[in-house]
Each structure stands twice: as structure tokens, then as C-alpha cells.
Amino acid sequence: MTIMDATEAFDSAERAMWDGRARVYADSFALLCAHPVPELLDAARVSAGTRVLDVGTGPGTAALAALERGARVRAVDADPGMVAAAQARGVPAEVAVLPRLPFADGEFDAVIANFVLNHVGRPRAALAELRRVLRPGGRLALTLWSGRRGAGQDLLGRACAAGGAVPPSYLPKLAADEDFPRTTAGLADLLTGAGFTGAEAVESAWDHRTTVEEWWGGATGGVATVGLVVTSQDAETVVRIRREYERLCAEFTAGDREGEGDGDRDGDADGEGRLALPHVALLGSATA
Structure with a gap:
């Protein structure tokens, strides 16, 4: 398979992954991805009057x-369902697929991309396009998952492995020539290589507050790679995965940590089934 074929296969798999899953995502993993938004906006220097483009806006x-x-x-997303969900909340959103955006050169003061770069088959070309639509001196800020994973990030994957799940062949896989180190240095180098100046990257770590059922709902709804793994299994294997998931959840019960940290949610009315899942992400920023 050529690099172009691998890139097209990656992008096609990503589009299929998100098709029809806007509501399930909004009710599950989107709550996790909301955590670094204030830091993201600060890094992009977003304030009153700033012309902002939100790329991969999701809901x-x-x-x-x-x-x-x-x-x-302004906001764009590759998935029409996500665009409709954002529009329903009052966001001026439209469908657009990186690495091509329907905007003029230098149209924005700031571009933000919250957990988007990990979903495109050509990350360098995507960054070049984001730089194109920024004015000189404009700011880019983005997040993506770190190679140094928090223990909570592996909960569902561990349950799949323990339950005997076999990953399907159609999981998105980035071409080796397009990949880059998922570290602070790797992200900063990627931004610099795309023509940005003053590139910086830091780690952001937090405990995501959720419930046993809410977190399971994202996987059984087919969201993200782990969702593709779970939904591709036969019914018996899914039962085993669920059993292993419940067993492993005991490691992450909120318990006496209840109420700590950002993004806390009420969950079950009686407080049972609460989880605190450690996650680690990268926050990168730079100037056009």
C-alpha cells in the first residue's frame, strides 16, 4: 500500500467511525474532551472581538x-451530524474536511483544534492549512492525546483485551511517514516544521469524572477506536468485555475523592458507580 493509499484509508475509516455518532459522543467522550477547553482558549489568546475558527468542533x-x-x-467539522449538533446549540458551523478549508488567507486571529489532529491522515498538511487561514501573528492552539497515557485511558482497552476481543482489520492506522512523537517536544517540532513560530507544548493531566454506565455507553455506541473494537465483537465477547470492565472499574471508583477536580458530574442519584479516570493530553500553541 502506498503512502497516499494509507492516508486515504485512514481518513475513510475516521469518517466512517464518526458517522451517525454525534449524540452518543456528546453524551460520553465529549465530556472528557471538554476539560482542556479553557486552557486551549487561553493559549490561543481568545477574548472579546477575536476572530476564531474552531476546527473539528464536534458538538x-x-x-x-x-x-x-x-x-x-466560525466552526467546521468533517461530520454532518456533528455540525448539526453544534448548530442546534447556536454555533455557526459548517461541514469542511481538512486539509482544505473554505476560508480566505489570513481570515482569523485564532484557530483552535481540540483533539482533532489525531483524526486526520495528513497532520502536516492540516497544520499548513490552519496556518494559511491565520493572519500574520495569529495564534494556533490545539490538543491531542499524549503518548504518556493516564491509567484511565487504558480502562476500556484493558477490558477488551481481558475479554478476548479481536481488533477488526479496519481500525484507522496512520501512515508511518505521517506520524510524529506524541510528546511535548514532538508536538512543538511538528508545529515548527509546519511554519509556525514560538511553538510550545505542555502536558495537561486530570481525572475525568464519569460513571460506569456513561463511560461504557461511548464504547458500546461505537465511538472512537475502542468503540470500533467493542461493536465489532460477537454478543458473547461483548458480555465478557463488560464483565471485565466492571471488574477493572473498581480501580477507579471515585470514593473519598468525590467532588475533587474539574469536570465533576453528578452521575447516579445515589452517587454509586462513580469513576475518576486519569488522562494525559498535550496542549500545543504557536504563532503564524
């Missing part, structure tokens, strides 16, 4: 936060 979480700051916001 519009980051775009709404920018609007609350008084910014002038």
Missing part, C-alpha cells in the same frame, strides 16, 4: 466557550 463545546468570551466564531 460545539469549544466554539460555545469562545462565544461566551465575546469572540467572533
